[in-house]
Amino acid sequence: MTRRSADERREQLIEAAITVMIRDGVAKATTRAVVAQAGLPLGAFHYCFRSKEELLQSVVERIMVRALAPAVAAAGVEGAPVAEVVRTGLHTYWERIRQSPDEHLLTYELTQYALRRPGLADLARRQYAHYLDATRDSLQAMARLADIEWTVPLPVLARYALGALDGLTLTWLIDRDDEHAAAALDEHASYLVSIARPAAS
Amino acid sequence: MTRRSADERREQLIEAAITVMIRDGVAKATTRAVVAQAGLPLGAFHYCFRSKEELLQSVVERIMVRALAPAVAAAGVEGAPVAEVVRTGLHTYWERIRQSPDEHLLTYELTQYALRRPGLADLARRQYAHYLDATRDSLQAMARLADIEWTVPLPVLARYALGALDGLTLTWLIDRDDEHAAAALDEHASYLVSIARPAAS
């Protein structure tokens, strides 16, 4: 029973750490703040994690997996016009950002934190590689739904689309300008539509 | 004479702080580390700055101004083809990033740091507004050089272009993949060329 409880506490502490980080930032997520958030005594920390670094590694892994890949969520009906498929996908992505802006801000914060630690830098790189994959998959899914193909090589297009969405997201997280963000996102949609052509096969 | 020296020390400490931050990250830029970098005694700190917060405000202001606005450096010859003007501008921007990647990484780190402090959050917002202005100016300059006009409203285009460059930059700072970054940047150039048309007037 104690074994199961120990695992639960690990989970509890990871989630508590994320809660604190979203609310106060990574720097304020001290061991004391985390255990307080979890409602546990300070001593509980060190028989769940060898060190704070170990907790942070778990947090980074979890938050990065949980963070929607900046991939465009492919949505829409089979055979719909490409413009509709693209706009629906981007809109879905954007709504998720708008629903949890602080969590996404934390994602960027953690990425930078990870880059500063030799042991975690590789994790950040692998995660961005994963984002690229997910973006590529979404673009392929959209092409299939709209029955089109992209006139730009998929790896290039994925990197460009990921960058554009990432940048637009970051800008919005800073200025929270809904109108301008929507207009820019729409321009990205127009771009995607412009590089689509009817499927050959 | 002491007066002049005090101002010099302020400068000295700001630059030392930036040096430490670029090398070790914002978190490691303690007062002790900063004065050590500057070759000054610890006591020197507090008759140059009221507090560490005050130093950080100065640092944020300076680094954000110094950071090239993610604006496209307009370059090229009057009357050159639009494709050449655009590619030259983007290439110039990218070279600056490549020449000081750590400093640009710090820019992102400081932006997030600023967003976490109520007193500095507004500074981050104003800075991004400045980036938007600079991007818009560069786009206008490119249009003038190539004797074209943009078929997308300038405010929308500026936000989109800023986001795209910001995102591509961030992705590259993480994975340092020169080839793919160049390809994606090139795709952005193609996009810009595609939304240009000969000037009407």
Added chain:
DNA sequence: GTCTATACACGGATAGAC
């Protein structure tokens, strides 16, 4: 103004009782 010594708080980690 300039520097040394130090106060004081906080954070990570551990010792040791239960």
Added chain:
DNA sequence: GTCTATCCGTGTATAGAC
């Protein structure tokens, strides 16, 4: 395994000699 009490390092800031 669980928790309390504590150690020790570090960080900001200040006191006070010069």
